[in-house]
Amino acid sequence: MAVMVTLALMASPTGAQDAPAGASLAVRWCMACHIVGPNQSTATDNAPSFREIAARPGTTAGSLDRYLSIGHTLMPDFQLSAQERNALVTYILSLR
Numbered sequence: 340m341a342v343m344v345t346l347a348l349m350a351s352p353t354g355a356q357d358a359p360a361g362a363s364l365a366v367r368w369c370m371a372c373h374i375v376g377p378n379q380s381t382a383t384d385n386a387p388s389f390r391e392i393a394a395r396p397g398t399t400a401g402s403l404d405r406y407l408s409i410g411h412t413l414m415p416d417f418q419l420s421a422q423e424r425n426a427l428v429t430y431i432l433s434l435r
C-alpha cells in the first residue's frame with residue numbers, strides 16, 4: 340500500500356502534492372539553518388524561519404523562486420530542479 344501511495348505521489352503532476360513534497364525537501368535540505376515547520380524549535384540564528392519568510396509582504400512565488408534559483412554567499416548552492424523549487428515555494432507559501 341505504501342508503495343502505491345509513493346508511486347502516486349511521484350507520478351502526479353505539479354499541483355496539490357507540491358506542499359508535502361516541499362515539506363520533505365525542506366526537512367532534508369533546509370532545516371539545518373531555517374525553522375521550516377511548527378514542530379521544530381531550533382535552527383541557526385541568522386536564517387529567518389519559513390513562516391517569517393512567508394509572512395513578509397514582499398514574498399511571492401516569483402520572489403522565492405528567483406531567490407532559490409541563484410547562488411548565495413550564506414546559503415549553499417543546492418542546484419534545485421525547477422520541480423523542487425516549485426515544491427519548496429508552494430510549501431513555504433502554505434505556511435501563511
Ligand code: HEC
Nearest residue numbers: 368369371372385386387392403406411413414415417427
Ligand atoms: C547553511 C544554512 C542554510 C541552509 C541549509 C538553507 N538556508 Fe536559506 N538562508 C540562510 C540564511 C543565513 C539566510 C538569510 C541571509 C541570506 O539572505 O542569505 C537565508 C535566506 C533564505 C531565504 C530568503 C529570505 C528572505 O530574505 O527573503 C529563503 C527563501 C531561503 N533561505 C530558503 C531556503 C531553502 C528553501 C532552503 C533549503 C533548500 C534553505 N534556505 C537552506 C541559510 C541557509
